[in-house]
Amino acid sequence: MQTKPFRIGTRGSPLALAQAHETRSRLMAAHGLPEEMFEIVVLSTTGDRITDRSLSEIGGKGLFTQELEEQLSSGELDIAVHSSKDMPTKLPEGLHIAAYLPREDFRDAFIGRTASTLKALPDGAIVGTASLRRQALIRRLRPDIQVTIFRGSVGTRLRKLDEGTVDATLLAFAGLKRLSMEEVVTELLDPTDFPPAPAQGAICVESRIGDPRTDALIAPINDHPTYDAVTCERAFLAALDGSCRTPIGGFAICDGDHLKFSGLILTPDGRREHSIEVEGKRSDAEALGLRAGEAVRAAAGPGFFESWS
Ligand SMILES: NCc1[nH]cc(CCC(=O)O)c1CC(=O)O
Secondary structure (H helix, E strand, O other): OOOOOEEEEEEOOHHHHHHHHHHHHHHHHHHOOOHHHEEEEEEOOHHHHOOOOOHHHHOOHHHHOHHHHHHHHOOOOOEEEEEHHHOOOOOOOOEEEEEEOOOOOOOEEEEEOOOOOOOOOOOOOEEEOOOHHHHHHHHHHOOOOEEEOOOOOHHHHHHHHHOOOOOEEEEEHHHHHHOOOHHHOOEEOOOOOOOOOOOOOOEEEEEEOOOHHHHHHHHHHOOHHHHHHHHHHHHHHHHOOOOOOOOEEEEEEEEOOEEEEEEEEEOOOOOOEEEEEEEEEHHHHHHHHHHHHHHHHHHHOHHHHHOOO
């Protein structure tokens, strides 16, 4: 092992920093190395700088990863740590996801001010979220609810909730747990009627393809069940050409060598939907996700997709 510190790139949000620190701790533990061997390099991304518009308006998911990926490709970073959910399905040439850390709880959390559950919200209540998926899922269950765009860090969103701008908001439970803020949650949403975003709750490590020193360092922190589950979920998204404009939910669960995936696509108003379940061998995770995506796409027909834009 060389002595130059290993450079870990991350965004600067509190959640991103917590994830980078978790990755460093796992690397230190796996190799018995001191903290000084790892340098956490914080970069600001376009997605961090623009917080008043929805991601789909400003150009999609890549905005959170582009700056990190440029520095990874040029060799200034050795790895980049991300929320897998924020990763586009197609990565830049020469980069790959080398590992997924053990997945945190993937459910969405409801944080209510005027009611403690989504069902108990008063008629016409306002829910703040920037996610098209959450918006569509809310409207599917409660068409009377108004959804308003709500971006920014977890802290900003909770402050707006306190200030009374909205009745409730939804956040990934995983992010709240990583920030030790789970006590704000008033309801955990059942993934069978409120499926999470594909890859929600999983931290991933991105690196250069053909970098054996990094591969050797990262391999021991990869969690295989998470790798297979998230690979399946991302394949589902890829088959649907998933972007920020498409309300898509889905999750895979590994049980021994078996994997079961449930997926859902819906229109932004939550009035039309198609769901799918597939299961098979964990070693076929990617093929299963692709098959599920293609099946749901065919079942929905082209008219369904046109209604999204
Ligand atoms: N789009 C922002 C984002 N990306 C990942 C998470 C949460 C952590 C995770 O899913 O791993 C969040 C915030 C949220 O949805 O509440």
